[in-house]
Amino acid sequence: MSDNHHESFRLHSPEFDQLNKRLDRRNFLTKTSLGLGALALGSLIGNRVLGKVPGAVTNDHATVTLEEEILRAIPHFAPKAKRVVYLFMSGGPSQFETFDYKPKLAGMFGQSLPDSVRQGQRLTAMSANQSIFPVVPSAYKFSQYGESQTWISELLPHTARVVDDLCIIKSIHSEAINHDPAITFFQTGTQLPGRPSIGSWVSYGLGSDNKNLPTFIVLVSKNAVKDQPLYSRLWGNGFLPSEHQGVQFRAGKDPVLFLDNPEGYDGKDRKEMLDYLSKLNTMQNEPYGDPEVQARISQYEMAYRMQTSVPEVMDTSGEPDEVFELYGPDSRDSGTYAANCILARKLLEKDVKFVQLYHQGWDHHGGLPAGIKKQCKDTDQATAALIKDLKRRGLLEDTLVIWGGEFGRTVYSQGKLQTNDYGRDHHPRCFTMWMAGAGVKPGISYGETDDFSYNIVKNPVHVHDFQATLMHLMGVDHERLTFKFQGRRFRLTDVQGNVVRDILS
Amino acid sequence: MLLNITTFTGHLHPLIVHLPIGFLLLAILFELVSYFNRFKELKVAVPFTLFLGFVTATLASVFGYLLSLGGDYDPQILSDHKIAGIALAVVSGLLFLLTTPPFKKTVEANRRLFSAAYVILFFLVNYTGHLGGSLTHGSDYLSLDLISEKAPQKPLKVEEALLFEDVVQPLLNKRCAQCHRDGKLKGELSVQSFVALMKGGKSGLAVVGGSLEKSELYKRITLDPSNEKHMPADGKTPLTPGETSLIKWWIEKGMAMKGIKMGDLKDADEIKPFAAQFLELGESSINTEVITKSENKINPDIPSVFNSGLIDSLRNEGLNVRIMLHQPVMLDITIPAGSGNKMNRIIGNLKTIAKNVIWLNLSNNGLTDTDVDFLPLMTNLEKLRLEKNPLTDQITKALLGLNHLEALNLNETKITRAGLEKLKQMPNLKRVYSWKPVNK
Numbered sequence: 001m002s003d004n005h006h007e008s009f010r011l012h013s014p015e016f017d018q019l020n021k022r023l024d025r026r027n028f029l030t031k032t033s034l035g036l037g038a039l040a041l042g043s044l045i046g047n048r049v050l051g052k053v054p055g056a057v058t059n060d061h062a063t064v065t066l067e068e069e070i071l072r073a074i075p076h077f078a079p080k081a082k083r084v085v086y087l088f089m090s091g092g093p094s095q096f097e098t099f100d101y102k103p104k105l106a107g108m109f110g111q112s113l114p115d116s117v118r119q120g121q122r123l124t125a126m127s128a129n130q131s132i133f134p135v136v137p138s139a140y141k142f143s144q145y146g147e148s149q150t151w152i153s154e155l156l157p158h159t160a161r162v163v164d165d166l167c168i169i170k171s172i173h174s175e176a177i178n179h180d181p182a183i184t185f186f187q188t189g190t191q192l193p194g195r196p197s198i199g200s201w202v203s204y205g206l207g208s209d210n211k212n213l214p215t216f217i218v219l220v221s222k223n224a225v226k227d228q229p230l231y232s233r234l235w236g237n238g239f240l241p242s243e244h245q246g247v248q249f250r251a252g253k254d255p256v257l258f259l260d261n262p263e264g265y266d267g268k269d270r271k272e273m274l275d276y277l278s279k280l281n282t283m284q285n286e287p288y289g290d291p292e293v294q295a296r297i298s299q300y301e302m303a304y305r306m307q308t309s310v311p312e313v314m315d316t317s318g319e320p321d322e323v324f325e326l327y328g329p330d331s332r333d334s335g336t337y338a339a340n341c342i343l344a345r346k347l348l349e350k351d352v353k354f355v356q357l358y359h360q361g362w363d364h365h366g367g368l369p370a371g372i373k374k375q376c377k378d379t380d381q382a383t384a385a386l387i388k389d390l391k392r393r394g395l396l397e398d399t400l401v402i403w404g405g406e407f408g409r410t411v412y413s414q415g416k417l418q419t420n421d422y423g424r425d426h427h428p429r430c431f432t433m434w435m436a437g438a439g440v441k442p443g444i445s446y447g448e449t450d451d452f453s454y455n456i457v458k459n460p461v462h463v464h465d466f467q468a469t470l471m472h473l474m475g476v477d478h479e480r481l482t483f484k485f486q487g488r489r490f491r492l493t494d495v496q497g498n499v500v501r502d503i504l505s
Numbered sequence: 506m507l508l509n510i511t512t513f514t515g516h517l518h519p520l521i522v523h524l525p526i527g528f529l530l531l532a533i534l535f536e537l538v539s540y541f542n543r544f545k546e547l548k549v550a551v552p553f554t555l556f557l558g559f560v561t562a563t564l565a566s567v568f569g570y571l572l573s574l575g576g577d578y579d580p581q582i583l584s585d586h587k588i589a590g591i592a593l594a595v596v597s598g599l600l601f602l603l604t605t606p607p608f609k610k611t612v613e614a615n616r617r618l619f620s621a622a623y624v625i626l627f628f629l630v631n632y633t634g635h636l637g638g639s640l641t642h643g644s645d646y647l648s649l650d651l652i653s654e655k656a657p658q659k660p661l662k663v664e665e666a667l668l669f670e671d672v673v674q675p676l677l678n679k680r681c682a683q684c685h686r687d688g689k690l691k692g693e694l695s696v697q698s699f700v701a702l703m704k705g706g707k708s709g710l711a712v713v714g715g716s717l718e719k720s721e722l723y724k725r726i727t728l729d730p731s732n733e734k735h736m737p738a739d740g741k742t743p744l745t746p747g748e749t750s751l752i753k754w755w756i757e758k759g760m761a762m763k764g765i766k767m768g769d770l771k772d773a774d775e776i777k778p779f780a781a782q783f784l785e786l787g788e789s790s791i792n793t794e795v796i797t798k799s800e801n802k803i804n805p806d807i808p809s810v811f812n813s814g815l816i817d818s819l820r821n822e823g824l825n826v827r828i829m830l831h832q833p834v835m836l837d838i839t840i841p842a843g844s845g846n847k848m849n850r851i852i853g854n855l856k857t858i859a860k861n862v863i864w865l866n867l868s869n870n871g872l873t874d875t876d877v878d879f880l881p882l883m884t885n886l887e888k889l890r891l892e893k894n895p896l897t898d899q900i901t902k903a904l905l906g907l908n909h910l911e912a913l914n915l916n917e918t919k920i921t922r923a924g925l926e927k928l929k930q931m932p933n934l935k936r937v938y939s940w941k942p943v944n945k
Contacts (some may be wrong), residue, residue: 078803078830078863082837209825209839351825351839394914394938397888398864475829 014375070482074205079475080439080505082209082398083348084202085355087383089375090183091228091362092431094424095453096138097372099432100170101151104451105137105411113412117454124177126365126414127425133412135452136422139369147444155376158384164443165387166434167503171447171456173349174407174428174451174463179228179363182406182428185463187234190491196238196483198467199354201492202474203244205481209351212309214247214302216354217347222335223378225361234489235356238484242295243302246356251335251341255314259306267307274300292474313346326389328381338382345389345451351427362405364415366423396437400473404433411452430456433466439473441505464497472499514573522565522637528558529597531632533623539621547773552604559601562594569637577690578640578860586636593629600626663769663781669699672767672780673755677702679720680737680744696722714759739922804909807833807885808860815854822851828861837864839861842893852879859883868914869893874900881906892916892938898924908932918939 060112096102113133127133142151145160150168152160159166176182181191188195196204199216208215218235235246261270278297285293314336319342324331331338337359344355355389359379364371383403390396408431409424430449436442468478471492478497482489532554539548569590573583600622603612612619620892629667638647645651660666677696684691687701694706705711705721713719725736726744737743743751754776767773767780811834816826824847825839840847855862857880867877872894880889880903886911891900896918904910910931916938925939 073831075831078835082827209827221936392916392940393935393936394890394892394916397912397914397936504894 015194016073029199058361061419063158066484070480071087071205073480074256074377075475076367076480077472077475078479080398081437081473083351083355083395084199084400084402084470085344085348085352085380085386086198086357086402087386087404088186088356088358089362089379089403089405090230090335090358091179091364091405092407092409092426093184093362093375093405094372095170095430095432095449096409096411096424097140097155097368098376099151099168099434100408100430100449100453101142101153102137102411102451102453103142105135108135109137110134110261110417113452113454117411117450117452121420121429122177123410124426127410127412128412130412131272133410134417135411136413136417136424139420139422140373146443148445150443150445153376155373156380158381160468162384162387162436164497165391166436167440167442168432168434169447169461169466169500169503170430170432170445170449171458171460172404172408172431172433172463172466173456173460174431176407177426177428179406179426180231182426183230183234186406189464189467189494189497193231193233195244196240196244196492197235197348198470199235199246199356200237200240200244201471201481202354202476203238204483205471205476206353206474209303209353211357212305213313213347213350214306215243215352216246216356217352218246218248219340219343219355219357220248220250221337221340221357221378223330223333223337224375227361227363229267230358230360234358239490240483241291243298245352249314250340255310256306259303259310263309269361270304270307274304278411310351313350314343316342316346323389327385331382331385337379340422341382341386345386345393345395348390349393364409364423365425367421368409369421369425398438400438400440400470401436402433402470403435405431407431408453411454427454429454430460435503439505440503445504446503448499459502461500462496464493467493467499468497469500469503472504511571513576513777514568515575518565518568518572519641521561522634524594525558525562525565526630526634527595528554528561528628529593532558532597533627533630536620536623552601555601555604559594559597562590562597566590566594577689577693579644582636582639582644586633586640589629589633589636593626593633596622596626596629616677640689643682643689650766660784661786662768663777663784663786664766666767666780666784667765668765668770668773668780672698672783675753676748676783680742680748683741684738690907712756715755715757717756720756723752726752736746747782751776751779751783783834803830803833803835804863804885804887805911806860807835809833811858811861815858818852819854819858824851831849834861835860835863837866838862839866840870842869843871845872845876848872848876855879856882859884862886864888866890867894871895874903878903880904884908886910888912890914891918894919895919895943898927900924901927904928905931910934912936912938914938917943919943 096105110136113135119132122128138153141154143154143160144150145152146164148164150163150166152163174182174185176185176191184193185191187197197216199218203215204217216235220230232246232248235248237243237245238481250257254260259468261267277300281297281300285297316339323342326344327338329338330336331342333339337357340357344357347355359375362372362375387396387401390399390401407426407428410427412424413422413427415423430453446459447456447461449455450457471478471481478493478499480490482491484490532551533546535544535551535554538544539546539551558618566587569587580914600619602608603619635647650826660671666672681696683689685694685706686923687695687697689695690706692706694711695701695704696711698774702711709721710719717723722736725734726749728735730743745894754773758770767777767922787861808834813834816828816836818929819826819838823841825841827837827839829835829837838855840851856879859879862883863885865883865886865888868890872891874896877891877894877896877900880886880900884907886907889904889907889910889912892914893916896915898919898921900918900920901924904913908931911933913928913934913936915925917940920942928934928937
């Protein structure tokens with residue numbers, strides 16, 4: 001194949017020639033005017049001053065874009081965490097039956113929630129019209145565990161055993177009151193869809209440590225009540241280049257859809273085809289200059305490498321029995337939460353930077369006692385096992401583990417309160433999450449809620465604060481990782497967010 | 506409303522004041538050069554130029570009076586300037602009058618005598634102008650002392666710099682003294698000397714040792730820039746975060762006064778980089794933003810000079826090199842599992858950058874004790890992963906000198922309990938992983 005062979009592919013229709021010309025003229029003008037302007041500016045204010053203007057192009061090469069300039073400054077400080085595994089409990093787990101022990105509620109069963117607590121705050125349409133808001137204590141008992149003597153519900157016996165490794169934040173609060181906006185808020189920093197997910201920001205800002213696997217991988221449990229939907233845009237790249245989107249790995253024969261070669265097609269053919277396609281794409285990229293073409297090229301190449309790396313990492317048959325015992329009986333059934341936890345550990349071992357698990361089914365508007373018991377049973381052992389497993393392998397050193405949902409639940413019962421059954425509505429004003437591992441203080445509880453776990457009384461942590469802290473642990477100043485889109489610079493925490501320094505080790 | 510017009514026209518004084526200077530000097534020049542034949546025609550222009558000088562001098566006097574109502578000037582210089590300014594207007598008016606018809610003849614007869622009056626006018630213009638300049642720029646701005654004054658000796662090292670004399674005072678002079686000086690006294694405050702600074706200003710004490718809340722000066726420089734009371738005022742260069750930190754530290758520590766060297770102060774480490782930057786000592790490329798934001802203590806032993814080309818060559822060999830920090834360069838290096846055979850080729854480069862390696866992952870590479878004999882060079886290591894290598898207790902010798910090591914992963918190695926026991930003497934080692942030891 002001669003080098004100018006692809007010349008025949010080049011489009012020579014009048015429109016294209018026009019486009020090429022226009023781009024050339026535009027290019028010329030942009031480059032020369034910028035060059036002259038920079039020259040004038042440089043001589044006006046002098047190099048020393050110019051060098052100190054924050055955000056200004058300090059480099060002599062005019063080709064350095066703002067994006068490159070921003071990325072080049074990362075990491076802003078020495079990171080504590082190299083990888084993140086985020087266990088997302090979708091639906092809004094109740095804090096009352098898990099981590100936020102409220103003994104004073106015990107004597108208040110069925111009493112109306114005092115107005116002084118709620119203070120007219122908005123409720124969802126599902127319970128706003130209730131004539132009474134009967135307070136309901138946890139149906140499950142709490143005990144103290146670990147050296148830290150932390151109160152944990154009897155539903156989480158395994159988590160209770162690793163409590164000295166956890167940093168439990170009881171004062172997380174969100175702005176959204178319904179599932180999708182709330183999850184979107186957690187994942188992207190905005191309630192409206194369209195912004196990049198945390199994992200995409202991490203991938204964009206920090207790049208990959210394993211070129212054979214995506215930087216951001218998503219696993220969704222198959223053994224969960226799908227009471228609320230999960231959309232793949234939750235791990236979408238938004239306006240960031242699309243190679244930074246989360247890649248979902250599924251259970252079963254085809255972990256990544258459309259990755260395998262079609263029948264009767266061998267690897268060599270595939271490679272040849274991809275090389276040729278990449279040439280075509282490069283050509284296409286010349287007139288358009290669309291970064292998405294570049295992203296497409298790198299995704300094809302990644303897909304090719306994944307043809308070998310994915311089957312290898314997804315194969316858990318080499319794991320000893322002891323591991324399956326640690327993660328619980330579900331872990332032999334691929335696609336379950338427990339099996340996903342083993343996979344997560346394997347991906348982290350391969351230095352995949354951001355692994356996110358989703359487990360749905362925590363939305364207990366009614367039948368909460370039975371519902372949450374099942375949810376805990378499905379997740380508790382594997383979650384604790386992941387902590388233990390990472391710890392004994394020395395990976396908890398530089399891996400950050402996060403557990404939490406999109407909001408909490410109300411102290412009052414939604415619907416009719418029965419002696420042994422109740423439901424709880426959405427409650428964004430306070431709920432519990434925990435973090436463990438790299439860079440966070442182990443064995444502490446942070447933040448306090450009032451006796452009704454309705455309002456925060458000490459150390460509130462907003463969703464943006466959580467995101468800022470996460471980025472901080474990865475070595476990124478959340479205020480300085482920005483991306484310009486449609487005329488303005490965006491960042492994960494938008495215009496808010498403070499790093500929660502009190503929980504940093 | 507009226508007050509605003511007063512202020513506005515008052516602020517026009519510095520503008521209009523240059524007109525009489527120009528016109529009157531021109532009139533004097535015309536008068537004097539008209540003695541020469543070549544320029545004798547200029548004589549006729551003198552009355553008109555003089556008239557313009559008189560009118561603008563009068564305006565300048567009025568505006569100057571309005572400006573003085575705004576206050577905050579040295580009263581002695583102000584009063585001298587006022588008298589001189591009014592005198593100038595009167596004298597120039599009189600001189601103009603003498604060029605008009607009733608007196609013209611008399612004057613013509615004694616021309617040389619009246620020319621002498623122009624020379625007096627010349628000195629009056631200069632005197633008034635100098636006083637005005639002293640009011641705005643300070644009485645030492647244009648002074649003969651400047652010629653004999655020696656440039657202040659700049660300290661060569663941060664440790665030798667005197668906290669107040671070499672850092673804080675020059676800093677205040679640079680950022681505040683344009684308005685808050687002896688002779689100008691905006692807000693009745695001068696920062697030009699320690700005594701004046703302690704006296705404070707109209708809004709109270711400028712600095713109170715040990716109390717940031719009571720120190721008006723600190724409050725003003727840390728206000729939101731949109732606040733009217735924020736200092737420096739609009740249009741003036743604000744303090745950098747580093748400079749603010751210096752002032753803050755100085756106030757908090759009770760304002761160490763005379764003759765105290767930075768080197769003798771306890772825990773001055775946090776502000777030394779700012780002081781160095783202000784004095785333009787050492788690394789001029791310090792990024793203050795980074796310093797103010799990273800409160801993590803950075804190991805000072807990590808070399809700040811680094812050849813970044815080595816990173817590329819290591820990456821070309823297939824190593825995963827992650828930059829953890831740019832200044833100083835901190836590296837996290839992973840040698841991918843199963844590439845132990847590459848050690849020979851990379852060992853040279855690894856040794857060159859040894860002191861910049863902070864995290865190192867050598868796991869699962871079939872390395873023996875002799876393969877890792879370079880480890881003692883990596884004295885700044887904080888995390889080391891050696892798991893899944895056939896290493897024995899011999900390795901402990903290589904590790905004992907790693908004083909910064911915090912975490913050590915020895916899972917699935919041949920290390921025995923006795924070997925682990927030896928590691929206990931390492932000063933900073935907090936976590937050792939020794940899961941699943943491999944039996945010989």
